[in-house]
Amino acid sequence: MFWRRTDLPVDSDSLGRFLPGIVAFMVYLATLALAGVMILMEATTTWQAGLSSTMTVQIAPEADTGGGLPAAEDSRVQSALALLRRLPDVARADVVNDEAMTTLLEPWLGEFTAVEELPLPRLIDVELRNGAEIDALGLAELLTAEVPEATVDDHRVWLDRLARLARAVGGLAVIVLVVIGAITVTIVIFTTRTTLAIHRNAIEVLHLIGAHDAYVADQFARRALVLALKGGLVGLALAVSSLVGLAYLAARIESELVPDIAFGPLQWAAILVLPLVVAAIATLTARGTVMRALAKML
Amino acid sequence: MTFDANDSIVRFENVGLRYGLGPEVLQDITFELPPASFHFLLGPSGAGKSSLLRLMYLALKPSRGLISLFGRDIATTPRDDLPALRRRIGVVFQEFRLLNHLTTFDNVALPLRVAGIRESEIEKHVRELLAWVGLKDHVNARLPTLSGGQQQRVAIARAVITRPQLILADEPTGNVDDRMAMRLMHLFEELNKLGTTLLIATHNETIVRRLGHPRLHLEDGRFVDVDSDVSSSEEKTETTATRKAPKRSRSARFPAGSAHRQGTP
Ligand SMILES: Nc1ncnc2c1ncn2[C@@H]1O[C@H](COP(=O)(O)OP(=O)(O)OP(=O)(O)O)[C@@H](O)[C@H]1O
Numbered sequence: 144m145f146w147r148r149t150d151l152p153v154d155s156d157s158l159g160r161f162l163p164g165i166v167a168f169m170v171y172l173a174t175l176a177l178a179g180v181m182i183l184m185e186a187t188t189t190w191q192a193g194l195s196s197t198m199t200v201q202i203a204p205e206a207d208t209g210g211g212l213p214a215a216e217d218s219r220v221q222s223a224l225a226l227l228r229r230l231p232d233v234a235r236a237d238v239v240n241d242e243a244m245t246t247l248l249e250p251w252l253g254e255f256t257a258v259e260e261l262p263l264p265r266l267i268d269v270e271l272r273n274g275a276e277i278d279a280l281g282l283a284e285l286l287t288a289e290v291p292e293a294t295v296d297d298h299r300v301w302l303d304r305l306a307r308l309a310r311a312v313g314g315l316a317v318i319v320l321v322v323i324g325a326i327t328v329t330i331v332i333f334t335t336r337t338t339l340a341i342h343r344n345a346i347e348v349l350h351l352i353g354a355h356d357a358y359v360a361d362q363f364a365r366r367a368l369v370l371a372l373k374g375g376l377v378g379l380a381l382a383v384s385s386l387v388g389l390a391y392l393a394a395r396i397e398s399e400l401v402p403d404i405a406f407g408p409l410q411w412a413a414i415l416v417l418p419l420v421v422a423a424i425a426t427l428t429a430r431g432t433v434m435r436a437l438a439k440m441l
Numbered sequence: 442m443t444f445d446a447n448d449s450i451v452r453f454e455n456v457g458l459r460y461g462l463g464p465e466v467l468q469d470i471t472f473e474l475p476p477a478s479f480h481f482l483l484g485p486s487g488a489g490k491s492s493l494l495r496l497m498y499l500a501l502k503p504s505r506g507l508i509s510l511f512g513r514d515i516a517t518t519p520r521d522d523l524p525a526l527r528r529r530i531g532v533v534f535q536e537f538r539l540l541n542h543l544t545t546f547d548n549v550a551l552p553l554r555v556a557g558i559r560e561s562e563i564e565k566h567v568r569e570l571l572a573w574v575g576l577k578d579h580v581n582a583r584l585p586t587l588s589g590g591q592q593q594r595v596a597i598a599r600a601v602i603t604r605p606q607l608i609l610a611d612e613p614t615g616n617v618d619d620r621m622a623m624r625l626m627h628l629f630e631e632l633n634k635l636g637t638t639l640l641i642a643t644h645n646e647t648i649v650r651r652l653g654h655p656r657l658h659l660e661d662g663r664f665v666d667v668d669s670d671v672s673s674s675e676e677k678t679e680t681t682a683t684r685k686a687p688k689r690s691r692s693a694r695f696p697a698g699s700a701h702r703q704g705t706p
């Protein structure tokens with residue numbers, strides 16, 4: 144049975160001294176990283192869902208001509224339209240006509256009829272296909288390559304940049320999680336080896352009286368599991384209090400861009416599973432290390 | 442397991458041993474221990490007694506030659522089968538090798554636990570044996586609180602608790618007075634009568650003389666002929682024969698030994 148008494152000295156070896164602290168620290172970092180990933184994922188979807196499925200493309204007027212060369216402008220508008228209509232994510236792209244422009248400008252310009260006379264930008268109303276995950280930044284680049292005077296509605300591009308940054312940070316956090324796992328494995332290997340050296344006599348005796356490698360390795364694994372769980376719980380408690388603190392601060396900053404730190408049950412489950420995952424890594428690593436060391440004995 | 446009662450418990454053929462790149466500390470060792478035999482292993486300090494025993498309890502691989510235990514060639518036995526062989530061997534280490542963080546009881550119980558025996562059975566056996574070796578009052582003592590002689594008895598108890606088929610003891614009576622030494626030797630003799638094979642390395646001439654079992658004599662890593670005054674010329678020949686002509690049955694090998702045992706108190 145796995146939960147048996149141990150034959151090894153348990154008081155003050157390096158496993159007992161270092162493992163809980165290391166695991167606590169790793170679980171703390173991992174929990175924050177994981178929480179960060181989840182908050183960012185949540186935030187980007189909120190931001191993007193908040194955007195309408197329409198966008199506006201502006202074609203700037205010729206600066207000095209005062210609308211003197213409408214033909215050139217028209218051709219730019221036409222090529223921008225053609226490009227937009229070729230895109231699979233675009234459901235509809237139409238030029239905002241002069242009447243609509245007049246209506247739009249009325250509040251500022253009053254009853255002004257000669258809209259054509261003004262050096263106004265031409266607007267293209269673009270409607271995106273339902274559920275299309277359009278890359279506004281990419282689209283803007285595509286457009287300006289063809290029509291240098293075209294600009295895409297700023298708000299969306301800016302949010303898109305933010306979302307990209309968020310994704311990058313999220314990716315970074317995932318890398319941090321992987322690195323934490325790797326560091327945990329490395330440290331557990333070294334502490335286990337040190338502990339093996341300390342318990343060398345006991346291990347040799349067990350070996351010589353006919354213990355299978357697994358009998359010895361399981362004793363180490365059991366200890367590693369208990370120690371790692373202890374450390375993991377401490378790390379988790381610290382991380383959760385940090386998150387609660389952050390959530391409190393975030394709630395005080397009233398901005399739509401500061402995401403809510405409120406986790407759903409699934410996210411809480413992921414956070415609670417984290418110490419178990421780290422403990423499992425520590426346990427299996429310790430066991431593997433001992434098995435490999437014992438395999439060198441006759 | 443294919444094990445025929447007439448097979449030797451231990452068989453060495455031209456075994457040599459060197460530690461690392463050092464010189465051979467054992468050379469051309471050829472002998473065998475028949476079932477239920479009792480031998481003393483003699484020789485001056487540094488002759489290689491402990492090294493020979495280490496090869497037998499599978500702590501070391503020989504540098505050359507063949508070793509078989511219980512009829513199995515060690516070199517061709519898969520590593521996974523070795524723990525089972527080790528459990529059939531009880532070892533009293535020269536330096537005891539007890540676990541200081543455990544109590545007397547737990548030290549003696551260790552081989553049983555390793556073998557997966559139930560705790561309820563372990564309890565009774567261990568207490569009985571500890572009473573026998575005079576440690577009834579120290580069952581729950583921590584090892585470092587015991588005297589050298591007491592620790593030695595714990596080591597012996599641990600070696601015999603599983604009723605192994607082969608007992609290898611390295612100076613098992615070095616730290617106890619002669620009375621206790623004889624008592625422990627009688628324990629070994631009782632086990633021998635029950636069929637256990639024994640090989641005991643010792644410097645204690647008195648005991649060797651008194652018990653009169655055949656000897657293997659090591660000198661500088663090689664076996665030499667016994668020339669002690671105790672052994673009759675007949676026994677001397679027999680012991681030599683054991684080493685040189687391995688394939689003889691137990692009764693044929695030690696007739697003089699058993700006669701001798703009755704004659705010498
Ligand atoms: N672990 C080791 N590494 C290197 N050399 C060793 C080792 N153990 C023993 N030796 C050498 O092997 C030789 C035999 O040593 P061994 O311990 O077998 O002698 P011994 O007959 O048991 O002596 P003693 O009666 O003092 O216990 C000695 O020369 C010793 O120096």
Ligand SMILES: [Mg+2]
Nearest residue numbers: 490491535611
């Ligand atoms: Mg020795």
